Amino acid sequence: MGIRVRLTPSTARSDRGRTLYGGTPARVMYLLPYAAALLAHSDEVEVVDRSTGDLARLLVDGGLAVPVFSPTLPGVPGLADVTVVIPVKDRAQPLTRLLAALPPELHVLVVDDGSSDSGPGDTARSAGATVLRHEVCRGPAAARNTGLSAVTTPFVAFLDSDVVPRSGWLKALLVHFADPAVGLVAPRIVALDDVSPAGTSARWLTAYEKARSSLDLGPTPALVVPRGPVSYVPSACLVGRVAAIGGGFDEDLNVAEDVDLVWRCVAAGWRVRYEPASEVAHEHRVNTGQWLSRKAFYGTGAALLAERHPGALAPAVMAPWTAVAVVAVLCQRRWSLPVVAAASGTAVWRISRRLHRSEHPVRGAARLVPYGLVSASWQTAGLLNRHWWPAALVGAVFSRRVRRAVVAAALLEGLADWRRVRAEQPLLPYIAAHRLDDLAYGAGLWAGAARARTLAPLLPDLGVGRPSRRTQGSVAASASGAASRAASGAASGSAPAANTGQV
Structure with missing residues (x-):
């Protein structure tokens, strides 16, 4: 069928491959003989029938494995199925750079969020994009929602104006939507190399942001869940099903609105995936004052998320x-x-x-x-x-x-x-x-x-007052339905090293 799943490097095996340790949240999974035989000589399972499909689903949804897609996989959306939405305010030059990097066949909506002049709108029109305008600035969440309301394709790609997608970025994301359970996919956000910062104070910051930007979630593909190794993905670039996104971003949030959207999608039952094989370069801040201010601004979002998503956020989670x-x-x-x-x-x-x-x-x-x-x-x-x-x-x-x-x-x-x-x-x-x-x-x-x-x-989460981990594992295993024929989950979260996720 063109789909394989591969055990993650952090998934450990014992009992001659019958027992798996790992996942998101961490769990112990006991494989039945049929499933253990499939993984006896390889870290991969190819989906060829319902049983292997059920096993693959259980492993991927548990965070024990990641999908590996064939380039010829049927059911992958094409570029004609996607509309790009770009919110912008006063950033005509970066917008020009972004539009030049997009495939010409993509339908692009640029939402001018109350720019002080006509520069962004003129730039967008000259590139063939459709322009929607807010007369006054309403914020990036509202701008994205305005674009979302005008999307007529089944998929939407949100891009910030200060990014530059690298070759093949969109196809590497769209292939995940061959899985009908996937609602959102995000690429790796890396540093834009061709920006030359001015001043010596910017050089150390540029080097640090290149290695440790809060937008860069690393080289390992992952299932995105609260408290997981990858617990959120930023809206600098985010591709999703319009049906999964629903009403869009919460316009009452001026920070962490992307994390809120991701967690609402997860709570609604959609899978959210992080795909570092797709890369989008971002123009990081190189002014020290602006950088520190932005980091503090991100920090203010934690309280807002804690109010909207009780139990999904803690500065530390340990047994x-x-x-x-x-x-x-x-x-x-x-x-x-x-x-x-x-x-x-x-x-x-x-x-x-x-x-x-x-x-x-x-x-x-x-x-x-x-x-x-x-x-x-x-x-x-x-x-x-x-x-x-x-x-x-x-x-x-x-x-x-x-x-x-x-x-x-x-x-x-x-x-x-x-x-x-x-x-x-x-x-x-x-x-x-x-x-x-x-x-x-x-x-x-x-x-x-x-x-x-x-x-x-x-406040850290020490597990006091939560349901027993064995109970949680039993519920997860029962919910797997037909997948239990190939594997059975038990003791969800029983590995204390599992509780590492935070925002």
Whole structure:
């Protein structure tokens, strides 16, 4: 049928391939003999009949695998099925660059959101685009919705005026819509190379944004879900079914309206996918003041999202035992390591009881616990440096232990992140830029929480009060319907390292 699915690099196997660990959210999946045989000698499953299709669906929807499409796959939309919507305000020159990069056969709607002159409209008309105009600026969400209301094709592609799509970007996204369950697909947003920043202060920022832009979600394809490894996709470029988008963006939001749309689509049952094989270049900000202001602006959106999507957002998500281990380490006492060892041992015992269908439950649990500790450590560093830094700063004034924890987190997390993104920038400038990024976002986060009078975006989720993970897994497995003939899901979220998703 032209569709294969491939296990993700983070999906681990045991019990001679019968047990899979991983997914979004993390889970343990026990394969029945038929399904295990399909994966015995390969990380891929080809869809050739209903049973393999059911297995592929279960693996992809669980985040354990990603789809691999053939170029000749039937049912893929063509360019004639897509309308491009571009919101713009006063940016005639970038708009000219974008329109020149689009295939000429695409139908393009440019929404002029109250520009101060006729430049953007004239540019769009000269390129053959249809122009819609707001007499006063109503914001990007309203501009996109105005364009959406005029779309007559089954698919729409939203593009910001400061991006330049690279060759093949749209076809690599459209192929995902051969799956009727997919509602939205987004490309990787990379840095636009041909922008030459002025001034020495911009060069370090350009290098940092090229490696660590908040719009760039990395090189790994993923299912997009709240709290997943990829929990959102930006509207700088977003392609979707008009039927899935419905009424469009929430015009009451002047920030995070793209995250809100993605999460509403997920809640409605649509699949949202991130496809880094498609690349769209973005003109990143190179002015330090504007960059810091924008990062703080993004931070204010967390409180708005927490109000609209309760339970979908937390600055850290970890199991209670990992929280105990982290607190013990932060206390920096002689008893810290024994407490970590005791908490880890308890976790191995508890998790092994949930892995009752595994041939080696203790061994499987022992493999999972270190991932939980690493995840918790990474998230704790994020709390100290990013989400809770105002509180950490106050604590550092009065406590030597807090000062040591903050400095260690700032340096060690910076080093780990520098290696993770493989930044070309030297280490120390990268860490300095990364910490400025965190400080600005955290300031916006606290300001937004204060304005909304809520602590929701500041509170970690320790799993207290949630349904049992085994119950969640049973519900997920039952909902899979016919897929249960090929595989059965159990213990959804039982791996403590799973709880790594955040916005």
